[in-house]
Amino acid sequence: MKRILQGQPIRQPLHVLLVHLPIGLLVLGFIVECVNLPKAGGVETSGTLARLSLYLIGVGLIGMIVASIPGLVDYASIRGDSPSKRTGRMHLWCNAISFGLFVLVFFLKYNSPDKMGGPLIPFFLSVFGIGFLAYAGFLGGKMVYEEGVGVGRHRRNGYTPPNTIKPVRREDGYVVVAKAGDLADRQTLRVDINGTIIAVAYVNNEYYAFQEFCTHCFGPLSEGSFDAGKVICPWHRSEFDMRTGRVVHGPAKMDLKTFEITVRDGLVLVRAPREPRTPSEMRPGVILETQWKTPDEKRQLHPSAVVQPNKTVQ
Amino acid sequence: MIDAKDVLQGKSWWMGPVHPAIIHLPVGLWSGALVFDIIAMCAPGNNAMVQAAFWCIVGGCVAAIIAMPFGLADWWDLKSFERAHRLGLYHMGINALALIIFLLDFALRVGHITTATSISIPQLIVSIVGNIVLWIAVLIGGQMVFDQGANVGRFSDDVWRVHAVAGGANVPEKE
Numbered sequence: 001m002k003r004i005l006q007g008q009p010i011r012q013p014l015h016v017l018l019v020h021l022p023i024g025l026l027v028l029g030f031i032v033e034c035v036n037l038p039k040a041g042g043v044e045t046s047g048t049l050a051r052l053s054l055y056l057i058g059v060g061l062i063g064m065i066v067a068s069i070p071g072l073v074d075y076a077s078i079r080g081d082s083p084s085k086r087t088g089r090m091h092l093w094c095n096a097i098s099f100g101l102f103v104l105v106f107f108l109k110y111n112s113p114d115k116m117g118g119p120l121i122p123f124f125l126s127v128f129g130i131g132f133l134a135y136a137g138f139l140g141g142k143m144v145y146e147e148g149v150g151v152g153r154h155r156r157n158g159y160t161p162p163n164t165i166k167p168v169r170r171e172d173g174y175v176v177v178a179k180a181g182d183l184a185d186r187q188t189l190r191v192d193i194n195g196t197i198i199a200v201a202y203v204n205n206e207y208y209a210f211q212e213f214c215t216h217c218f219g220p221l222s223e224g225s226f227d228a229g230k231v232i233c234p235w236h237r238s239e240f241d242m243r244t245g246r247v248v249h250g251p252a253k254m255d256l257k258t259f260e261i262t263v264r265d266g267l268v269l270v271r272a273p274r275e276p277r278t279p280s281e282m283r284p285g286v287i288l289e290t291q292w293k294t295p296d297e298k299r300q301l302h303p304s305a306v307v308q309p310n311k312t313v314q
Numbered sequence: 315m316i317d318a319k320d321v322l323q324g325k326s327w328w329m330g331p332v333h334p335a336i337i338h339l340p341v342g343l344w345s346g347a348l349v350f351d352i353i354a355m356c357a358p359g360n361n362a363m364v365q366a367a368f369w370c371i372v373g374g375c376v377a378a379i380i381a382m383p384f385g386l387a388d389w390w391d392l393k394s395f396e397r398a399h400r401l402g403l404y405h406m407g408i409n410a411l412a413l414i415i416f417l418l419d420f421a422l423r424v425g426h427i428t429t430a431t432s433i434s435i436p437q438l439i440v441s442i443v444g445n446i447v448l449w450i451a452v453l454i455g456g457q458m459v460f461d462q463g464a465n466v467g468r469f470s471d472d473v474w475r476v477h478a479v480a481g482g483a484n485v486p487e488k489e
């Protein structure tokens with residue numbers, strides 16, 4: 001169900017296809033109202049025009065409800081600490097406000113469709129409604145084109161890391177990212193070690209750790225797909241060898257940084273890339289906390305994998 | 315000097331692709347025209363419903379023509395993305411066909427729009443065919459963005475570079 005709502009079969013988010021209808025109709029409904037406005041003096045009320053905008057807004061509102069369902073599913077799958085989560089929340093609120101305003105307009109018109117010329121209230125309400133709708137649309141575009149939400153997601157079955165984990169560096173220079181055996185095949189983790197952001201992938205019983213940002217346009221490799229030891233960027237399909245970091249296929253030209261990753265004492269360890277430089281980089285407390293949720297089986301990290309704060313971090 | 319292509323691509327004034335923002339209108343309106351056609355078919359006798367479909371077609375044609383140069387400008391810079399470039403060619407051709415079909419639809423309706431109270435079968439068929447053609451083009455357009463990454467990350471270099479550099483990652487040269 002989630003797969004269909006996210007648009008896996010059509011290889012693009014369903015929400016994006018469904019929003020055309022409400023946006024188009026509400027904008028035209030607004031234009032019709034503007035055309036109708038000069039007749040607002042009451043000299044000539046145009047019943048047809050008023051009905052026209054009533055129909056346009058009515059169908060547009062239904063379209064909004066339909067489009068909101070896959071939209072919410074998409075929102076739920078955005079990584080929790082991604083800037084897109086905020087953008088998505090704003091997008092949701094703006095659309096909700098716009099929806100509320102147009103519902104008001106609809107009922108004001110519905111009560112008197114034939115003499116809509118009179119009150120200016122519905123017109124002003126729909127000015128704000130269009131404003132919020134336009135801003136929501138702008139935020140939607142920002143999520144796709146700046147933040148890459150939903151781009152290439154169908155290639156990896158929709159599962160993306162739900163959060164960035166922030167493990168603390170141990171005294172031996174390693175950080176614990178997971179308990180061995182807790183990761184499902186092709187599962188990835190997004191790990192932040194003192195500001196260095198690393199993608200950890202578990203593919204075909206092998207662990208890999210490499211830099212999160214693609215060297216082409218900074219696409220998130222923790223949301224990439226895999227093919228025979230290669231990671232494929234979700235955005236423009238640059239391919240990298242996960243072990244060496246080498247570019248196998250462009251558009252990227254520069255190799256990835258890779259990191260040493262080993263399994264020891266039942267824990268998956270990544271070599272911390274460097275010493276913490278400033279006191280603020282030495283985060284205290286228990287940090288390792290993955291909330292990976294697979295729909296069929298709730299895989300969670302074993303509590304013993306949670307790293308205790310180091311006695312002394314230098 | 316102002317480069318027309320840069321303006322159409324939304325560089326510096328919008329900082330995002332313009333074509334996808336505009337095409338909500340033709341896609342939404344032409345789909346809406348079919349919705350109103352079907353309502354008018356099911357419940358004839360309402361001139362306003364026939365007019366709703368008609369004005370949707372008109373609005374869709376106008377907006378589609380406006381969206382064209384923006385799409386062309388975006389496509390112009392896709393040459394390095396071979397597959398997206400080819401998809402763009404299909405997208406362009408099929409959309410042109412959709413525009414022609416809806417112009418025909420317009421011609422079928424324009425004469426008796428103030429009096430008609432029902433949709434004729436030929437008008438409905440043209441609307442359906444137009445929508446099928448349109449949605450093929452829309453899906454191809456969606457593939458270009460969500461599968462091939464056309465325009466994705468084009469304007470967000472500064473947004474992400476900061477994080478990548480702060481973490482010591484390998485980063486591409488700044489353009």
